[in-house]
Amino acid sequence: MTPKTPLLDTVQRPADMKHLSDRQLTQLANELRSETISAVSVTGGHLGAGLGVVELTVALHAVFDTPRDKIIWDVGHQCYPHKILTERRDRIRTLRMKGGLSGFTKRSESPYDPFGAAHSSTSISAALGFAVARDLGGVVPEGLGDAIAVIGDGSMSAGMAYEAMNNAGHLKKRLVVILNDNEMSIAPPTGAMSAYLSRLYAEEPFQDFKAAAKGAVSLLPEPFREGAKRAKDILKGMAVGGTLFEQLGFSYIGPIDGHDMDQLLPVLRTVKARATGPILIHVLTKKGKGYAPAETARDKGHATAKFNVVTGEQKKAPSNAPSYTRVFAETLLQEAAADDKICAVTAAMPDGTGLNLFAERYPSRCFDVGIAEQHGVTFSAALAAGGMKPFCTMYSTFLQRGYDQVVHDVAIQRLPVRFAIDRAGLVGADGATHAGAFDVAYLANLPGFVVMAAADEAELKHMVATAVAYDAGPIAFRFPRGEGNGVEMPERGEVLEIGKGRIISQGARVALLSFGTRLAEVEKAAEALRARGITPTVADARFAKPLDRDMILQLAEDHEALITIEEGAVGGFGSHVAQLLAEEGVFDTGLKYRSMVLPDIFIDQASPADMYAVAGMNAAEIESKVLNVLGVAQIGEARA
Structure with a gap:
C-alpha cells in the first residue's frame, strides 16, 4: 500500500524545500521515511542505512544548494531518500532492476549524484577534489559550490579516509565532512576507531553537550571564530575526544542527534554561513530508524529482499539447493574442526561471506578487520608466515582494493594465504560496482599463484579441502553469489590434484x-x-x-x-x-x-x-x- 505523503507530493526537487518551515521539514522527513520503506518493500535493497539518514538527507538538501553544492554519499547505499528528493521519485520503485535506478549513487543517472560510489571510504577524497576544483576555477554545468562528504562510522575504519583527512587538513580548503555514526555498519563495527567513537558520546562532557545543544545553539558558532583561543578551549571542553580530528586539521563539532531537526538545521546553517576551512560534524543516527523490523534485525535491515511492510517478513523464493556461500562456510567449519591452524579473515563482511558461522564456533580464530582490505591481506600474509592457515575471505570486487598487498606481501613471498573469493562473476541487482569480473585476470598473472573456480557446490567443497592441504604458496578459489545447482554433495571435500581438470x-x-x-x-x-x-x-x-x-x-x-x-x-x-x-x-x-x-x-x-x-x-x-x-x-x- 502506498503511504499518504501530502507534503512530499509537493517536493520534486530540493529547490521546492526552500520555502518550508522547520516544522514542515520534520513532517517531510516522516513522509520520506514512509515512502522509502514502501519503495524498498517492492524492490528489495539496502533499507537500514537509508532510514538512518532520512532527517540528515532532508536537512542537507534544505540548507545547501544542490546540485551546485555537492553532496557525496560514502558507499552510496543510503541514498534512496536522496534519490526521492532529487527528481527520481517517479522511478524509485525501479531500484536495482533492469533499466531502473541504481542502488547506489551514479553520475550518469542525475546531476544530483556528483560522484558515483558503491565501495566505501572514498567520499572525503572526492569532496576534497571538488573543493580544490572549485577554488581553481573548475567548471561543470551545475556550478561548483560547497563539497559535503557523508561518511559512516564503518567507512572510517579504512585508511583512505584518513589519508584524505590528512590532506584536507593540510590544504585548509572549505570542506564539510559529516561523520554518520550509527554504531552499525554492516556488521558490528570493529577496531580502535569504533571504540574511540563510542567513548565520544559516553563521556560526560558529550552528554552535557547533547542535552544543551537543543536549547543552546548560540554556542555553536564559537568554534568558527577565526583565531579565537577561547573557541578552541570551548571546543575541547565540550568534546574531549574531538582532538583526534583536530590534529588532522579539522574543526570538530558534535556529537549531535541526527534525528532531531532542531539540532541538525541550526548546525548545518551555521557551517554553511561561517565555515572557512575543513569542518567535521559528528552526527549520531540509528540504522533502520523508524521501522521496527529493521531496528530489531541483527544487521539493522542492512539489505533485504522484497518484504511485507506491515510484518517485515521477507519474500524470498524457495530453493532446494544451498547457497555457495553457505557451502563454503560449512565446509570451512568442517575442515577447521580437524585442523586448529585454520583461521579466517574478513573485511567487515562476516555475514555476507558466511564467516559469522565460523566466528560463533571458533571466535579466537576468526578476524573481522573492518573495511580494511589492504590490512586484511597483509595480516593474512603474516598469519601464514607465522604457521597458520588463513582463509582471506572477501568478495571479488572488494579484494581489488588490496591488490598491491596481494602482489607484494603474499605472491612475492610465496606465502600460503588461502583466498576465498565470493561473488565471482555477475551479481545481479548490485550491478557493475559489485561484479566479480577481474579476479582471475589479476591473480592468474602472478607467479606462483594457484587459481581455481568451482563449477558447482560439490566442486567448491573439494576446493576448500584442496586449499587447506596446499602449503606451497598462495591459492585462490572463486564462487558466485546465489544458490548452487542442487548436485549431490560429498560427505567431505576431496583434495584435488593441482592443475588438473x-x-x-x-x-x-x-x-x-x-x-x-x-x-x-x-x-x-x-x-x-x-x-x-x-x-x-x-x-x-x-x-x-x-x-x-x-x-x-x-x-x-x-x-x-x-x-x-x-x-x-x-x-x-x-x-x-x-x-x-x-x-x-x-x-x-x-x-x-x-x-x-x-x-x-x-x-x-x-x-x-x-x-x-x-x-x-x-x-x-x-x-x-x-x-x-x-x-x-x-x-x-x-x-x-
Missing part, C-alpha cells in the same frame, strides 16, 4: 572448456547441439593456473575447434589457454580457437540471467558460438 562428456569436432559455474549453461548448450547432430566434448578446467596442459593440448589435437567459457574479463583463463596454444604452435595446425569472456563494458544491474545474456554467455549464446565456429547455419538442420 576433468572431462565431463566426450564428443567430437568441438570441445567446450568451461572455467567456473558457466558449466551448467555449457551443458545446456551441449544438449541443444546434440539435438542438431553435433556432439561436443565438455570439460571443466577447474584451474586457471596452473593450466592442465595435457588436457588442453589433447582437446586441441582431437577437435577442429576449442572454445573456452569463463565468468571473467579478458586476460583471464582464456588468455592463458591462448598463450599455451600459441607457444606450442597449435594454431599452426588450423585449430579454430575462441574465448568467451565478459565483454569490455560495465553491465548495469538486472537479474544474473539477463546480465549474462547481455554478456552473451548463456546457453543460447554458447550454442550460437559453436555453430558459428563450425560454419553451421543457425536456421534449419546442422550438417552431419
Whole structure:
C-alpha cells in the first residue's frame, strides 16, 4: 500500500524545500521515511542505512544548494531518500532492476549524484577534489559550490579516509565532512576507531553537550571564530575526544542527534554561513530508524529482499539447493574442526561471506578487520608466515582494493594465504560496482599463484579441502553469489590434484572448456547441439593456473575447434589457454580457437540471467558460438 505523503507530493526537487518551515521539514522527513520503506518493500535493497539518514538527507538538501553544492554519499547505499528528493521519485520503485535506478549513487543517472560510489571510504577524497576544483576555477554545468562528504562510522575504519583527512587538513580548503555514526555498519563495527567513537558520546562532557545543544545553539558558532583561543578551549571542553580530528586539521563539532531537526538545521546553517576551512560534524543516527523490523534485525535491515511492510517478513523464493556461500562456510567449519591452524579473515563482511558461522564456533580464530582490505591481506600474509592457515575471505570486487598487498606481501613471498573469493562473476541487482569480473585476470598473472573456480557446490567443497592441504604458496578459489545447482554433495571435500581438470562428456569436432559455474549453461548448450547432430566434448578446467596442459593440448589435437567459457574479463583463463596454444604452435595446425569472456563494458544491474545474456554467455549464446565456429547455419538442420 502506498503511504499518504501530502507534503512530499509537493517536493520534486530540493529547490521546492526552500520555502518550508522547520516544522514542515520534520513532517517531510516522516513522509520520506514512509515512502522509502514502501519503495524498498517492492524492490528489495539496502533499507537500514537509508532510514538512518532520512532527517540528515532532508536537512542537507534544505540548507545547501544542490546540485551546485555537492553532496557525496560514502558507499552510496543510503541514498534512496536522496534519490526521492532529487527528481527520481517517479522511478524509485525501479531500484536495482533492469533499466531502473541504481542502488547506489551514479553520475550518469542525475546531476544530483556528483560522484558515483558503491565501495566505501572514498567520499572525503572526492569532496576534497571538488573543493580544490572549485577554488581553481573548475567548471561543470551545475556550478561548483560547497563539497559535503557523508561518511559512516564503518567507512572510517579504512585508511583512505584518513589519508584524505590528512590532506584536507593540510590544504585548509572549505570542506564539510559529516561523520554518520550509527554504531552499525554492516556488521558490528570493529577496531580502535569504533571504540574511540563510542567513548565520544559516553563521556560526560558529550552528554552535557547533547542535552544543551537543543536549547543552546548560540554556542555553536564559537568554534568558527577565526583565531579565537577561547573557541578552541570551548571546543575541547565540550568534546574531549574531538582532538583526534583536530590534529588532522579539522574543526570538530558534535556529537549531535541526527534525528532531531532542531539540532541538525541550526548546525548545518551555521557551517554553511561561517565555515572557512575543513569542518567535521559528528552526527549520531540509528540504522533502520523508524521501522521496527529493521531496528530489531541483527544487521539493522542492512539489505533485504522484497518484504511485507506491515510484518517485515521477507519474500524470498524457495530453493532446494544451498547457497555457495553457505557451502563454503560449512565446509570451512568442517575442515577447521580437524585442523586448529585454520583461521579466517574478513573485511567487515562476516555475514555476507558466511564467516559469522565460523566466528560463533571458533571466535579466537576468526578476524573481522573492518573495511580494511589492504590490512586484511597483509595480516593474512603474516598469519601464514607465522604457521597458520588463513582463509582471506572477501568478495571479488572488494579484494581489488588490496591488490598491491596481494602482489607484494603474499605472491612475492610465496606465502600460503588461502583466498576465498565470493561473488565471482555477475551479481545481479548490485550491478557493475559489485561484479566479480577481474579476479582471475589479476591473480592468474602472478607467479606462483594457484587459481581455481568451482563449477558447482560439490566442486567448491573439494576446493576448500584442496586449499587447506596446499602449503606451497598462495591459492585462490572463486564462487558466485546465489544458490548452487542442487548436485549431490560429498560427505567431505576431496583434495584435488593441482592443475588438473576433468572431462565431463566426450564428443567430437568441438570441445567446450568451461572455467567456473558457466558449466551448467555449457551443458545446456551441449544438449541443444546434440539435438542438431553435433556432439561436443565438455570439460571443466577447474584451474586457471596452473593450466592442465595435457588436457588442453589433447582437446586441441582431437577437435577442429576449442572454445573456452569463463565468468571473467579478458586476460583471464582464456588468455592463458591462448598463450599455451600459441607457444606450442597449435594454431599452426588450423585449430579454430575462441574465448568467451565478459565483454569490455560495465553491465548495469538486472537479474544474473539477463546480465549474462547481455554478456552473451548463456546457453543460447554458447550454442550460437559453436555453430558459428563450425560454419553451421543457425536456421534449419546442422550438417552431419
